[in-house]
Amino acid sequence: xxxxxxxxxxxxxxxxxxxxxxxxxxxxxxxxxxxxxxxxxxxxxxxxxxxxxxxxxxxxxxxxxxxxxxxxxxxxxxxxxxxxxxxxxxxxxxxxxxxxxxxxxxxxxxxxxxxxxxxxxxxxxxxxxxxxxxxxxxxxxxxxxxxxxxxxxxxxxxxxxxxxxxxxxxxxxxxxxxxxxxxxxxxxxxxxxxxxxxxxxxxxxxxxxxxxxxxxxxxxxxxxxxxxxxxxxxxxxxxxxxx
Ligand SMILES: CN1CCN(c2ccccc2CNc2ccc(C(N)=O)cn2)CC1
Numbered sequence: 001x002x003x004x005x006x007x008x009x010x011x012x013x014x015x016x017x018x019x020x021x022x023x024x025x026x027x028x029x030x031x032x033x034x035x036x037x038x039x040x041x042x043x044x045x046x047x048x049x050x051x052x053x054x055x056x057x058x059x060x061x062x063x064x065x066x067x068x069x070x071x072x073x074x075x076x077x078x079x080x081x082x083x084x085x086x087x088x089x090x091x092x093x094x095x096x097x098x099x100x101x102x103x104x105x106x107x108x109x110x111x112x113x114x115x116x117x118x119x120x121x122x123x124x125x126x127x128x129x130x131x132x133x134x135x136x137x138x139x140x141x142x143x144x145x146x147x148x149x150x151x152x153x154x155x156x157x158x159x160x161x162x163x164x165x166x167x168x169x170x171x172x173x174x175x176x177x178x179x180x181x182x183x184x185x186x187x188x189x190x191x192x193x194x195x196x197x198x199x200x201x202x203x204x205x206x207x208x209x210x211x212x213x214x215x216x217x218x219x220x221x222x223x224x225x226x227x228x229x230x231x232x233x234x235x236x237x238x239x240x241x242x243x
Pocket of ligand 1: 140
């Protein structure tokens with residue numbers, strides 16, 4: 001899986017890619033990220049990437065040329081790409097879309113805007129506009145990193161052998177269950193005994209129940225198309241809560 005990022009702050013992207021799961025996946029060659037500094041695709045002495053908005057108003061707008069020049073340079077290898085603009089106006093990103101991007105196996109070219117945004121004519125070169133959530137960021141770089149991180153985790157081998165992307169309970173459509181590690185007691189708070197029992201069947205059941213409890217509490221909208229088994233656990237949970 002290949003990614004390309006167009007940004008005026010390449011260090012922001014490169015720094016994140018040195019660490020953790022994504023860093024290891026890149027080192028293993030499981031994924032590849034190329035970062036392009038838009039200023040390298042300007043033609044003036046000051047390497048300008050922004051200008052005053054037509055129609056007036058506060059702030060500056062990013063010019064189309066540096067993006068166009070960068071895309072033309074990148075596309076000269078003729079490899080199929082999906083060009084994605086990260087913006088507050090985009091289609092809402094989700095795990096489902098991350099899987100969609102992974103399965104398509106196309107290079108993802110991520111366009112990061114700054115200032116008040118990018119000249120609207122950029123849309124002529126964009127395949128998809130994606131938002132990572134309903135909030136305004138100073139730039140598209142964090143959104144680009146969210147896409148890269150969530151898609152890289154889906155690549156076989158990225159998470160190391162013991163874990164798998166399927167393990168992410170969000171993949172199963174629920175919120176995660178609680179996690180504990182040493183010490184067994186901290187400030188009077190003990191680890192639930194079930195987790196010390198070594199009874200893996202009971203532990204799995206407890207984890208499913210706690211995942212359903214968390215989902216019921218924070219994201220009841222995710223509780224749809226439940227299996228008969230999950231429905232049974234949920235009913236048990238509700239009767240406990242309503243005691
Ligand atoms: C103050 N302006 C900064 C620039 N911005 C803008 C406008 C157009 C494109 C990119 C950006 C970069 N910002 C982003 C990007 C993504 C998200 C998201 N939710 O995915 C939120 N914000 C508009 C607002």
